[in-house]
Each structure stands twice: as structure tokens, then as C-alpha cells.
Amino acid sequence: MKSVTHQKLPTQRNEREKLRDKGQFWTPAWVAEAMVAYVAQGADLIFDPGVGKGAFYTALKNVAPKNNFFGTDIDSEVIAEARQEGIFGENAELEVRDFILNPPKRHFKAIVANPPYIRHHRLSQEQKNQFRKVSLINLGYTIDGRAGLHIYFLIQALSLLDTGGRLAFIMPADTCEGVFSKKLWNWISKKFCIDGVVTFEHKATPFPGVDTNAIIFLIKNERPKGKVKWAKCLSPQNKGLFEFLKNDLVGKNYDDISIYERDLSEAVSTGLSRMPRADHDFEYTLADFARVMRGIATGANEFFFLTREKAKEIGIPDEFLLPAVGRTRDAEGVRLTKEALVKLEAQGRPTLLFFPNGSRWEDMPESVKNYIHEGEKLGFSKRALISTRQPWYKMEVREVPVFLFAYLGRRNARFIKNEAGIVPLTGFLCIYPRSDDGEYIKKLWAVLQHPDTISNLQLVGKSYGSGAIKVEPRSLERLPINGEMAHSLGLRPRRSAHPLFISV
Known part of the structure; x- marks a missing residue:
């Protein structure tokens, strides 16, 4: 099968909205192969909890063809399409299941994924309530409701990572920038070893045309350590990225990659998506x-x-x-x-x-009253935010x-x-x-x-x-x-x- 450099995004608005609803943005081969090279070390089976059309399976065939593969996805249609296209071979076991609410009842030595990027405003309240339980069970507390589906994918995957196992997730920058991130990374940094983080220059983004900055998180289920390797990929189709991850993040001389060794406390405090800073204690802030x-x-x-x-x-x-x-x-x-x-x-x-604030109804001109009545007829008074106001047409100040x-x-x-x-x-x-x-x-x-x-x-x-x-x-x-x-x-x-x- 011919590898595709980047996913071709639909140009029609309604088609792009469907894509956002599913959060399906396929991982390009040059990134997928590097991630698989990292997790495949010491493992005979690779697990992808959001398998989609098999980007990581295709990468596995090129990087470690003798390894077995297990993948799950909630979208039966996309798995069927991948099977019809002949992507998956005999060494691939696939299941249609909801990874968040019905995860496999086993642990894995190697987990790799590009989880669905579905932001919180596209999740129903029922979904959010269920996901909060996942957070409570694993972290011992809930995280802010603005966390997207991809955050719970990471939490669930880490809960299934076997002792000594490796995880490689490519995720949006809000994973370590959102209002929920402090709680999330406090838990991860204390329970797991954050081995490495890979960021991308804008020109090197794995997902051109998508409004997000991607980050690869490399995590081991081992005792935490005080240092973390932090890298920035400077160009697309980067062979240096593959070598860096294949070599277990050892060394610094790789093509088009800037590599830093950071104190974990500094990296988490500054933000894992951000460049290292020695002077992250400031005398003043805008406040x-x-x-x-x-x-x-x-x-x-x-x-x-x-x-x-x-x-x-x-x-x-x-x-x-x-x-x-x-x-x-x-x-x-x-x-x-x-x-x-x-x-x-x-x-x-x-x-x-x-x-219209500050004016009594009886003192308003007929033109203003008529406009407000027209707004009621059109249903504006029943909208979520507006319906909380008394009267409904009273504006924020x-x-x-x-x-x-x-x-x-x-x-x-x-x-x-x-x-x-x-x-x-x-x-x-x-x-x-x-x-x-x-x-x-x-x-x-x-x-x-x-x-x-x-x-x-x-x-x-x-x-x-x-x-x-x-x-x-x-x-x-x-x-x-x-x-x-x-x-x-x-x-x-x-x-x-x-x-x-x-x-x-």
C-alpha cells in the first residue's frame, strides 16, 4: 500500500464538521513509524486503542513486522473500510468497542495511539459524567469539564500500561495547557516516568490545516525520574525523529531535531508544550x-x-x-x-x-418593545445563556x-x-x-x-x-x-x- 504523507482534509464545511465530530485525524507514516519504534522495544504485541484505518499497524509492518497487533475502535465503519482496503494482516486482532467505557480487561507492554481529538463542547453531558468517573477511579479526583475525549483516552491507556511498559501518544497541545492540565500532569509525573516529549515547528506539523499543535508523549510505567528529554522537530518527513525514538532517546545529534534535557519540575511547571526556561520565577505578573x-x-x-x-x-x-x-x-x-x-x-x-438595561418596560419606545417581542418569537429568550437572565434581553455589563x-x-x-x-x-x-x-x-x-x-x-x-x-x-x-x-x-x-x- 502506498503511504500517504498527510491526511487530505475535506474542503466542504459540513464534511469538516463531521470529521471534527469523530475527531479522526490520521497519523502520517513518518511520525507513526517513529512512535512504534519507541514502544516496540521489548514487546511482542502492540496495542492501539483508537486504531482507525491502521496507521500504526502499517508502521508496525515496516518497523517490527514480527510483532503482533491488537486494535480497538468505536467506529465499525472505519475498521470495515480498512479491512476492505487490505490494510490489516493475519497478525492483527481487531475489536469494535468503546475504549473509555469498555476497555480491554488486560494490561499491555506497548500502547501507541493518536486518540480521537474531540473537544469538550462536542461531548454530551452524559458522556462528560461518565468520563468524570474514569478520572475519579484512576486519579482519585475529577478534572475540569473542559477536558476533551483525548484526555480520557490517555488516562485509560495509562491505567492499562503494564509494569515496565511503554506508551507513545500523539496529542494536541491543550493536553498540557488546558485548565485541567495541572491535575493531570501532577498525577502522571508522580505515578509514571515521563521519558520524553516531542514538539513540532509549525512548518513540521504532522497535521497541516488542522487548528492544533501536536505533541508526542513518551511515558513508561516505571519509577518517576527527575529529568525528561524534550525535543522539537524542525522539519517534516524527518528521519532524525525515527532515529531518536528508535535509539531510546539517547544522544543529541539527530538531523533537524533540537533536544534538551530538562528538570521534570521545570518542564511541568513551564508546560511540556513550551520551550525550556531557566527563569520561570518572575517578580511580577500582569495581575x-x-x-x-x-x-x-x-x-x-x-x-x-x-x-x-x-x-x-x-x-x-x-x-x-x-x-x-x-x-x-x-x-x-x-x-x-x-x-x-x-x-x-x-x-x-x-x-x-x-x-436595553436600566430602562423600564413602560418607558421603552414602541420600536424597542417590538424588537424585543420579535426576539421572543424567534426563540432567542429560550437559548441556554439568555434564559438565565431576568429579563432575558438584559445584557451583560x-x-x-x-x-x-x-x-x-x-x-x-x-x-x-x-x-x-x-x-x-x-x-x-x-x-x-x-x-x-x-x-x-x-x-x-x-x-x-x-x-x-x-x-x-x-x-x-x-x-x-x-x-x-x-x-x-x-x-x-x-x-x-x-x-x-x-x-x-x-x-x-x-x-x-x-x-x-x-x-x-
């Missing part, structure tokens, strides 16, 4: 100078977020509207000005937030932030000075300096624009494909700040003088 909140979640942008033309057509007076921006691409550069807002309006972009943070998108994450006086939607974070003093704000702005500050975002953010990064509010407050620069500017921590909420 010393500012507070952070997410932007406004309307629950229905199509109803609450309006263009100037639409608001005029409906007849909503200006006192029921707030200037707002929703998309990061609508805030170009590092300053959002009133002129930029006018330009967006001319382009037909929504720039107004429907904000944010004071106008001095700074914005564009935290996820194809463009570089950046801080933005809010000169237009807008309130942002959830594409942004709101940053409120702990002082209203003009000089204080000027100094903080200089710090936020400093290259060190921007570079440190990778220490607190979740990384995605093509260099995109996502930083949650509490994570942004932990952003390390250059202490020397703060001192040189005379910028000192202060208690907050800026309210995050206003009463309406």
Missing part, C-alpha cells in the same frame, strides 16, 4: 498591574449585535446602543480608534450592542476597558489600546489597569507592547495551529512581566481603583 475579564457574551450576536443600518431600520434610539467590536479582524493594529469604528460602519460591519487583548485568531495575539471607547464581545479580553492615573496607564501600555511581554504569552496560553494562541482571563493575569522594565519606568503594583462592573 500586579491590571485585572482581566472576558468580553461580553451576548448569547445571540445576530439579535444583540447590530449594524448602524439595521439599528436605524428597526428604529432603536442611540440611548439603547453601545459601541462594540466583535471580531479580532475588525481591530487592526495596536490601536482601535473612533475613525476605525466609522470605517467598520461604512463596510457594513456590526458595531452596536443592543443594550462591562465598563469600557482601557486595553483589549485579541487572544485567538489567525493574526498574532496582541494588546490593543481602546481609543474608540467600545465594549468588546468574547473575541477579546478586557484589561483594566489598577489605577486611572494617566502616567500609570502610559507606562503599563509601554510594558504591554514590549517584545518580552508578547513572547511570554506562550508561557500562559494554549497554542493552536498556524501560530494561533488562546489565553483565558486568569491565565493572562499570570502573564510574566519584565521586572527590569517595570522598575526602569517606575511602574509599581497598585490596588485596583477601576471597577469591573457597573450597576445598571
